Amino acid sequence: MLLVLDVGNTNIVLGLFRGDVLMHQWRVTSHRNQTSDELRLTVRSLLAEAAVDSREIDGVAIASVVPSLNYPLATAFEPLVGENIGFLSAETSPIILDVETPHTVGADRIANCIAAYAAHGGPILILDFGTATTFDLAAQDGRFLGGAIAPEMRLAAQALTDRAAQLHAVELNVPASVIGKNTTTNIQAGVVLGYLDLVDGLIQRFKAEVSEPLQVIATGGKGEMFYQHLDSIEHYDPVLTLKGLQIWWGHHAN
DSSP states (O other): OEEEEEEOSSEEEEEEEETTEEEEEEEEEOOTTOOHHHHHHHHHHHHHHTTOOGGGOOEEEEEESOGGGHHHHHHHSHHHHTTOEEEOOTTTOSSOBOSSOGGGSOHHHHHHHHHHHHHHOSSEEEEEESSEEEEEEEOTTSOEEEEEEEEOHHHHHHHHHHHOTTOOOOOOOOOSOSSOSSHHHHHHIIIIIHHHHHHHHHHHHHHHHOSSOOEEEEEETTHHHHHHHOTTOOEEOTTHHHHHHHHHHHHHOO
16 A cells, blocks of 8 residues: 655645555644654554554655655654655656746645646646645646646635734635625625636636646645636546655656
8 A cells, every 4th residue: 555645834634545546535734843753653543543554555655845844754654664755856756847946846736737637638727725826737748837826715814814903704605795795795705706716817817828728627625615616627636636646656666
């Protein structure tokens, strides 16, 4: 079995694959100062709860955008799988990163491109709704051509309510109308409907600059909401990053 980890600034998402089938998935909080012992105990606890024998795991594939956790992660899993630990990065990427500074491309974005292209071909635009909202463009031949990064919707709402004394935090649901009748629906109209238009507007700009028909896929925490409300998003896969790591490991380990 293969253990994969998508290590983000807010959460670590873990997946356990048997072949190409995702058997288990977990989400834990990401702490920049976690030690290797803490990480190893967390994973062993998750595996035990799922009745998985850790001796069945023969490899660990990691996509990390938190550099301070890379060494603790590498040492955490050494007792489990020895040296069969791999970090997806610009240096280990199986796809060409056709941008000015390839080393700055996040491993999660590379994994998303790998999985999206494997499933749907290209060109394809991948939207990942995580701590930031990223837009990644993969070419017809699978190359990563670049993209865009926007603040995440919840962070934007938090910045607004933190700085305005008369505004309070609200559930970020889609309101029935853009004409808000109270503070809550005013914020929902401005933030949620505003972000729907932001995402849709950027998709249209990408489509205008790509000469071929462009597929669009969403992933990440809020991805499903955007998929449900925007006709411009054709596919939704909540575990796209994990799938990309599994596909990458198949190339990397051989």
